[in-house]
Amino acid sequence: MSKKMILLDHGSGGVASQDLITTMFLKHLDNPILNSLEDSAILQNHGGRIAFTTDSYVVDPIFFPGGDIGKLAVHGTINDLAMRGAQPHALSLGLILEEGLLFEELERVIISIAEACKEAGVFIVTGDTKVVPKGKGDKIFINTSGIGFVPDGVDISSKYAKEGDAIILSGTMGDHGITIMTRRAGIAVQGDLRSDTMALHRLVATLLKEMPDAIHTLRDPTRGGVASTLNEIAENSGLAIELIAEALPVRPQVNAACELLGLEPLYLANEGKCLVIVSGDKAEETLQIMRAMPEGKEAAIIGKLVAGKAGRVVINTPIGGSRVVTPLHGMPLPRIC
Numbered sequence: 001m002s003k004k005m006i007l008l009d010h011g012s013g014g015v016a017s018q019d020l021i022t023t024m025f026l027k028h029l030d031n032p033i034l035n036s037l038e039d040s041a042i043l044q045n046h047g048g049r050i051a052f053t054t055d056s057y058v059v060d061p062i063f064f065p066g067g068d069i070g071k072l073a074v075h076g077t078i079n080d081l082a083m084r085g086a087q088p089h090a091l092s093l094g095l096i097l098e099e100g101l102l103f104e105e106l107e108r109v110i111i112s113i114a115e116a117c118k119e120a121g122v123f124i125v126t127g128d129t130k131v132v133p134k135g136k137g138d139k140i141f142i143n144t145s146g147i148g149f150v151p152d153g154v155d156i157s158s159k160y161a162k163e164g165d166a167i168i169l170s171g172t173m174g175d176h177g178i179t180i181m182t183r184r185a186g187i188a189v190q191g192d193l194r195s196d197t198m199a200l201h202r203l204v205a206t207l208l209k210e211m212p213d214a215i216h217t218l219r220d221p222t223r224g225g226v227a228s229t230l231n232e233i234a235e236n237s238g239l240a241i242e243l244i245a246e247a248l249p250v251r252p253q254v255n256a257a258c259e260l261l262g263l264e265p266l267y268l269a270n271e272g273k274c275l276v277i278v279s280g281d282k283a284e285e286t287l288q289i290m291r292a293m294p295e296g297k298e299a300a301i302i303g304k305l306v307a308g309k310a311g312r313v314v315i316n317t318p319i320g321g322s323r324v325v326t327p328l329h330g331m332p333l334p335r336i337c
Contacts, residue, residue, distance in 0.1 A: 004103040011097070011131025020129065024107060025093075028114040033090070033125040041125035043090055046149045051086035053077060054145035060335040062109065062139055064183050066175075066194030069142055070109040072271060072337060074116035075199045076222070077146040082201040083218040083274065085156040085208055086148030088120065093127035093144055098137035109140060120199045122146075154208055158277075160216040161237035165305045166283035168276040170203065170290060171196065171298040172249045173226050177268030178257045180336050187260065191253025198272035203295040207276065210289050217277035220270070222337055224328040227266035229275060230303075230313050231327040240308030243315045243325065247302045267328045269336045280304065 009016040026035060033041050055076050062069040078088045093113065097106065117124060175196035182189055200220065207215055217237075221229035226248075234241045250258075250265045258265050272295070278286045283301055290296030313325040 006097045006099055006101040006103070006106065006131055008099050008131050008133060011129060017129065024103075024110055025127065028107075028110045029093070029117070029124045031123045031125070033123060034127070041090065043125065043147070046089065048152060049150040051081050051084050051148040051150055052145070053080040054143065055080060057142045057144070057337060058138070058335050059180065059337050060138060061180075061183060062105070064195055065179055067197040067271075068109060068112050069140060070112035071116045072197050073142040073144045074113055074120065074122070075197045075271060076337065077144040078120055078122060078199045078201050079220045079274070081146050081148035082204040083156070083220055084150065085154035085204065085218070086150045087205060088122045088146055088148045088201055090123055090125040091117070091144050091146045093124045094142065095127070095129045096137055096141040097129065097131045098139050099131055099134040101139050106140065116199070120201065151208070153212065156215065156218050158217045158219065158233045158236040161233055161239060161277045161305050162216060162279070163239055163305055163307050164280040165216060165277050166280050166301050167230070167241065167243070167303040167305070168278060168283065168287055168290065168299055169226065169249060169302050170200070170274045170276065170296045171272070172251050172254065173270060173273070174250060174254045174258065174265035174268035176271040177225065177336055178254050178263070181261065181263075182257055187257070189253055189257045189260065191251070191256070193253055193257065196270055196272035198295060200272065200274050200295055203274070203290065203293050206293060207286065207289060211278065211282055211286055214279040214282035214286060215276060216279070217275070219275045221273060221275055222269050222271060225265070225267040225269060226275065227264075227313070227325045228327040230325070231311060233275070233277065234305070234313050235311035237305065238310045239305045240310070240312040241303055241314070242306055243303035243313065245315045245317045247300055249298055249300045266325060271337060277305070
């Protein structure tokens, strides 16, 4: 018995399209706003400032240890909102499907999206689906946009980082990037390599509640990794950054895989980690708050902002040496997220 597949007709806007919406999307993403199936979703005004973000996901493979393209899309958009101090309110879901994609694969992705939204407390409220001919896409591409509300008094930006601020990384580096790379290359590495994809809005909300005046900058180091993100923070703040080599958290299995492939964990994508720039005198207290939450249980203070050449990032080694950390040039492997 042949398996049911996506056809060009599913993107026509006709009967097949409506059937796909009803039997696939509404089945798993059911909520009163989406169910209206209007051209726009009408949201209640919660007051305050609105944060709006959008991102597209083209990861290959679409299923990987620790997650899949659907979960990645939800978490990534929520985290982009959270890094500006916003609490996520609603998401859109845009799908570009390739003719021949198996229905069971699509449903697996949609179920994952539904589970990620439920866990995060956020609804998909509007969406769109297009189908391209076989060979013109690669199974599935996803675009998610998100709206969130920024509480009064919260103003987070990389330009607010100050001299003497500490840099806290919420967990280990490179888990997502190396998982995708080894999976795609068919390389077996001893130990459990898994993507770190997760939503960080609850961690951020707790930090802003407990340390309202101490948190200056929040960034999630996705493409380009921690190294590229810190270079951006240093440039935007007009300061330099000093990192502590032995403080950088990396799982042994990630290190092993990086050595095998000749990669540097600092440049690998992360999908469930954030960099927190906090007043130096509040760093230890902030670290303990983060470690008390599942999203930050492996958090570490990895460096500080100092006066110096704007945009310069260096790592200081235990033996007294140092090396400059530049932004990523080129991509070690495309379609990471």
